[in-house]
Amino acid sequence: MNVLGPLWLSVQLALVTTLVLFVLGTPIAWWLSQTTSRWKPVAQTIVAMPIVLPPTVLGFYLLILLGPHGAIGSWWVQLTGNALTFSFTGLVIASCVYSLPFAVQPMQNAFEALPRQTLEFAWLQGATKLDAFFSVAAPMSVRGFIAAAVLGFAHTLGEFGVVLMVGGNIPGETRVVSIAIYDEVETLNYGAAHQMSLLLLGFAFVVLLAMFLVNRRWSAR
């Protein structure tokens, strides 16, 4: 229980985050792939920021923003009566920001690789832009979606610094597996740390291997 609890929480967090990223990231990726706006480099930079920023920097700003006196946090307190910091919901929001580029970039790459004329043909065949996206662009970008899901999921699973800053270490609420491992090592409880680390190691290997195998099968067709 001591081992599986944090792991299960991590998986839950990664699943919810991946789902949210699909909904939010797809339109962002589509816009970035299609736009000729001069603001595109700026937007791309903002999306890519979490890749280069230390998680502590990101976590620090998110802590301020999501805190009971922060812009988003105070609004959330008014709305629900609860604070966002040190809560699962707060972790989801932080994880979405943190993992955004890992979901957006594979999707954007896939959308940019779509032949322009194939989309134009879909429109000329009577499809609205939305219809053409779902009937042509999305099915042709399946590999991009798979990569986005795997990377978003895995990256969220592996996050540490941001969670520590925003979520703290509340069992069942914010004590995800990476925090739990750190905790066990701190208290010199290497046995539990080993168990969780090995599970995570194996899990990461299996997930990534599965993605590469799927990709290889798709490209072989």
Next chain:
Amino acid sequence: MSTVSSLVPRLIPLQHTTEQGSFSLDIDVAIPAKGVTGLFGESGSGKTTLLRCIAGLEAGSDTDTRAPHERGIGYVFQEPQLFPHMDVRANIEYGLKRAGKARLETDAVVKMLGLGALLSRKPGDLSGGEAQRVAIAAVLLRSPELILMDEPLASLDQRRKDELLPYLDRLHDELSVPIIYVSHSIDEVCRLCDHLILIEEGRVVADGELHAMLARLDIPMLAGRNAGTVINATPERHDSDYDLTLFRFSGGELLVPGKYDSTIPNMRLRIAASDVSICRTRPQKTTILNVLPADIDEIQPTGSSTDLVRLAIGDDFLVAQVTRRSVTNLDLRKGDHVFAQVKSVTVRR
């Protein structure tokens, strides 16, 4: 049903201007609402840009504000744009489902384009010619008001071209939807088109009915290798000893190598200007089979070594490419009776 309006051919206006860097397009022309209009010009002359403007794919001064999906345009790209995740049947029915109306039956179109055996294949398993036929079927089933074809044969090798051309002939013969056919091959134009628009550097140079356009001598684009006319003729009988078919046209008879079906009236014969020569008197003992009495209708001095001479034969015209020196030596003048020697005739359809 012979009302006045049905006697006047309906026209579709095309008015488009756009700027792309140093290139500008400024088109104001009308095409017949029936038959195939050839859009002929060199690469870079703006043919594709004009098609994209008509389809609503290009920003420009367009009075039509409808989005591409609302325009009822069928577009056959040079490279067929099929959806790789759908099989052939789903591809050809994509537009049909969205059109809401069906002017043609799927089965009829499948038969017309010979797709019966391909329906469950994926686009990745089709040859270039097959893929283009699927794209054409998809466009037809979308029930468009106007079909745009952007050099649909250009990406195919000669064998695939020969394979696809008969299907394009059938489109021409069996459909009432107007087609704009972009090409830089005068042979394709002569075979498939009824009307011709010549375009150069984004401007219309000339436009008109195909036979009349080809008989014009004043258009540089139709001089040189492109010079020559098309006459309509009906195969009458085949001489099996020599494998020659006798064609009859308004100005007489022409012998053409090969066997042609005499049940098809009005086949198109293409006679290149370089294959026509002029004699003052009827030539005796010549290897040329086709010698036709003709009247000189017009002589176009080019200023260079060769002149173009238009010959009237019956209701048809031939164009002859002759040296300026010969024109002077034989003292050829408008209205003279002469004999045209036709070295070679190509049956275009």
